[in-house]
Amino acid sequence: MIDSLSPGLILILGALLVPFLPGKSRYVYMLALPALAAVQLFSLEPGVAGQTEIFGYTLSLVRVDKLSVVFGTIFLIAAFYNVIYGMHERATTQEVAALVYSGAATSAVFVGDLISLFVFWELTAISSVFLIWARGTERAYRAGMRYLIIQVGSGVILLAGVILHAEQTGSIAFDQLGLSGLATWLIFIAFGIKAAFPFLHNWLQDAYPEATVTGTVVLSAFTTKLAVYTLARGFPGTEILVYIGAVMTAFPVFFAVIENDLRRVLAFSLNNQVGFMVAGIGVGTPLAMNGAVAHAFVHIIYKSLLFMSMGAVLHRVGTIKASELGGLVRSMPLTTVFCMVGAASISAFPLFSGFIAKSLTLSATAQQGYVIWWLVLVFSSAGVLEHSGIKIPYFAFFAHDRGYRVKEAPPNMLIAMGIAAFLCIALGIYPEPLYAMLPYEVEYEPYTTSHVLSQLQLLLFAMLAFAILIRTGLYPAERPSTNLNTDWIYRKALPALVGWAMRVGGAVRTGVLARGERRLARLHMQVYRHYGPRGIMARTWPTGSTVLWIALTLGVMLFLYYV
Amino acid sequence: MTSANTGQHHGGPGPGSGHWLYRRRTVKGIFWGLILVCAALGLADLFYHRHTVFDFEGFPVAYGIFGFVCFTGIVLSGWWLRRLVERDEDYYDR
Numbered sequence: 108m109i110d111s112l113s114p115g116l117i118l119i120l121g122a123l124l125v126p127f128l129p130g131k132s133r134y135v136y137m138l139a140l141p142a143l144a145a146v147q148l149f150s151l152e153p154g155v156a157g158q159t160e161i162f163g164y165t166l167s168l169v170r171v172d173k174l175s176v177v178f179g180t181i182f183l184i185a186a187f188y189n190v191i192y193g194m195h196e197r198a199t200t201q202e203v204a205a206l207v208y209s210g211a212a213t214s215a216v217f218v219g220d221l222i223s224l225f226v227f228w229e230l231t232a233i234s235s236v237f238l239i240w241a242r243g244t245e246r247a248y249r250a251g252m253r254y255l256i257i258q259v260g261s262g263v264i265l266l267a268g269v270i271l272h273a274e275q276t277g278s279i280a281f282d283q284l285g286l287s288g289l290a291t292w293l294i295f296i297a298f299g300i301k302a303a304f305p306f307l308h309n310w311l312q313d314a315y316p317e318a319t320v321t322g323t324v325v326l327s328a329f330t331t332k333l334a335v336y337t338l339a340r341g342f343p344g345t346e347i348l349v350y351i352g353a354v355m356t357a358f359p360v361f362f363a364v365i366e367n368d369l370r371r372v373l374a375f376s377l378n379n380q381v382g383f384m385v386a387g388i389g390v391g392t393p394l395a396m397n398g399a400v401a402h403a404f405v406h407i408i409y410k411s412l413l414f415m416s417m418g419a420v421l422h423r424v425g426t427i428k429a430s431e432l433g434g435l436v437r438s439m440p441l442t443t444v445f446c447m448v449g450a451a452s453i454s455a456f457p458l459f460s461g462f463i464a465k466s467l468t469l470s471a472t473a474q475q476g477y478v479i480w481w482l483v484l485v486f487s488s489a490g491v492l493e494h495s496g497i498k499i500p501y502f503a504f505f506a507h508d509r510g511y512r513v514k515e516a517p518p519n520m521l522i523a524m525g526i527a528a529f530l531c532i533a534l535g536i537y538p539e540p541l542y543a544m545l546p547y548e549v550e551y552e553p554y555t556t557s558h559v560l561s562q563l564q565l566l567l568f569a570m571l572a573f574a575i576l577i578r579t580g581l582y583p584a585e586r587p588s589t590n591l592n593t594d595w596i597y598r599k600a601l602p603a604l605v606g607w608a609m610r611v612g613g614a615v616r617t618g619v620l621a622r623g624e625r626r627l628a629r630l631h632m633q634v635y636r637h638y639g640p641r642g643i644m645a646r647t648w649p650t651g652s653t654v655l656w657i658a659l660t661l662g663v664m665l666f667l668y669y670v
Numbered sequence: 671m672t673s674a675n676t677g678q679h680h681g682g683p684g685p686g687s688g689h690w691l692y693r694r695r696t697v698k699g700i701f702w703g704l705i706l707v708c709a710a711l712g713l714a715d716l717f718y719h720r721h722t723v724f725d726f727e728g729f730p731v732a733y734g735i736f737g738f739v740c741f742t743g744i745v746l747s748g749w750w751l752r753r754l755v756e757r758d759e760d761y762y763d764r
Contacts, residue, residue, distance in 0.1 A: 360744055362755075364748035365748045365751055365755075365756065434692075436691060437689055473724065485740075486740045489737050489740035490740070490741075492741070493744055555721065556718050557720045557721040557722075560715075560720070561720065561727075561733045564708075564712070564733040564734040565734065566737065567704065567734075567737075568708055568734035568737040568741075569737040569738060569740070571704050571705065572738045572745070574700075582745055583745070583748040583752060588757065588758070588759055589757045589759055589762060590751075590752075590755045591754075591756075591757060592755070599762070
């Protein structure tokens with residue numbers, strides 16, 4: 108195929124035809140697009156193609172190496188099963204938006220320069236917001252606006268960094284950048300916003316759970332993992348990422364415990380998982396980089412699977428609040444099984460995909476002597492088990508039976524979940540094909556007695572803790588609530604501050620105006636007194652007195668003349 | 671959410687009625703089964719040499735104790751965190 112055609116462009120351009128296709132042919136076509144893009148991806152030779160000169164800078168649309176291929180591959184796999192998952196909705200806007208978004212993210216991992224990256228960076232933001240707005244509620248509209256402002260904002264910061272970088276170095280090539288000045292810091296922060304670094308994170312938990320059933324599944328795959336790719340490309344071995352990543356893994360687990368919306372619990376979990384990848388990139392050794400990339404690959408699949416299962420629950424039951432759910436294993440047994448496969452994978456149980464990826468990062472972090480940060484990562488592994496491994500399946504499908512007797516998820520949803528679940532188990536049992544795709548040649552054996560037994564001990568003792576906490580009533584009961592997070596700053600504090608400033612400003616303005624008005628009124632009164640209808644200047648002088656005055660004036664003039 | 675989506679119907683068995691997963695025996699069996707597996711995993715530490723990077727990893731049942739303590743700590747911290755950040759469900763909509 109054409110060397111200079113980015114696989115992502117096949118999805119973007121192909122999406123434009125979707126609204127014109129009727130019935131089933133539309134879905135056949137939509138499934139053919141990621142398949143065709145995959146054929147294009149694997150036909151590309153390593154190297155750079157599709158270069159154009161603009162204003163003395165070289166734009167490169169296709170840069171093929173192991174890092175771009177592995178991310179491109181998983182993005183196309185996700186795009187494929189997402190089409191299947193969303194078939195029942197028959198929502199044209201959402202279908203076009205999902206394809207453009209998937210294509211933009213895929214294109215972004217293949218570009219070789221920062222300007223092209225910026226273009227696709229912003230396209231992911233603009234296309235993905237429609238997946239939130241498609242929910243059609245006022246709440247979703249507002250969440251979408253907040254999401255869009257933050258995402259586009261990250262693009263603007265990226266552009267500022269790129270312009271400065273180009274001016275300083277004369278290059279816009281997107282290779283290893285490192286933190287070496289304002290320009291690279293700006294680029295780093297832009298990547299950090301999309302990766303949901305601590306304090307820059309809450310757009311994720313705010314917006315993702317407000318999207319449509321399919322929208323949340325699609326969103327979970329691309330934005331943050333594109334950011335992981337850019338960090339892996341631009342900032343490998345940047346030590347601050349170890350600390351940022353470790354904090355990212357730890358703090359969401361506390362919020363996930365008390366969160367009632369199960370899709371929001373998964374959004375916290377997503378944040379926590381990306382933390383492992385960020386930490387791996389920060390460690391930066393070949394083993395750690397492979398760990399981060401492998402983790403991104405398997406994470407996209409099991410996180411999609413978990414969001415899909417919760418989407419199926421929302422679709423069938425009409426709520427996703429833990430306080431209103433329970434007992435769905437009786438009506439949705441297949442969805443339950445798929446959800447548990449996702450839960451086992453994210454918790455890194457041996458024989459599931461999370462295990463063969465996360466252990467690379469943990470081993471690399473330990474080998475480099477980051478003892479405290481390694482402990483934080485292991486602590487967070489117990490946290491993952493809590494919120495994604497246990498809380499999600501337990502409160503939706505087991506726990507207290509609320510008496511819902513609903514249909515099993517629609518067939519298309521089950522097929523999509525089945526594909527994802529199959530990949531979770533297949534990669535867990537047979538990780539070699541994934542390991543072969545990773546950027547570095549590293550010999551690693553995940554299934555050693557030490558690894559397997561240590562991990563099983565960690566997870567099963569944690570499960571025992573859960574059982575004891577539930578039996579003793581010490582596990583906090585699920586209840587409807589809103590939990591404050593950093594979005595409180597821009598949703599409550601800043602509007603309150605602006606309101607206060609407006610009130611104070613208004614009072615000052617009123618005071619100043621009142622004073623001015625009083626002076627003006629006084630002036631007006633004086634003018635009025637003299638020139639008004641009763642003012643001295645407006646009097647109607649009687650003709651006789653006027654003649655008298657004129658005679659008097661003339662007399663004075665005559666007298667003066669003779670004198 | 672339309673009824674076509676939710677596919678809910680009434681008249682089925684009531685909450686918790688008789689499903690094997692909800693029987694007292696099953697729940698008890700799972701609990702004691704878990705204790706047995708944990709005991710076996712703890713004992714297994716005595717029969718193989720764990721490859722470690724840090725010395726404390728070699729301590730018997732180190733991973734089990736760490737997992738149990740971390741999990742308990744995370745869950746119990748939820749009570750404290752709730753007091754700090756929990757608000758009404760419509761907090762942002764008012």
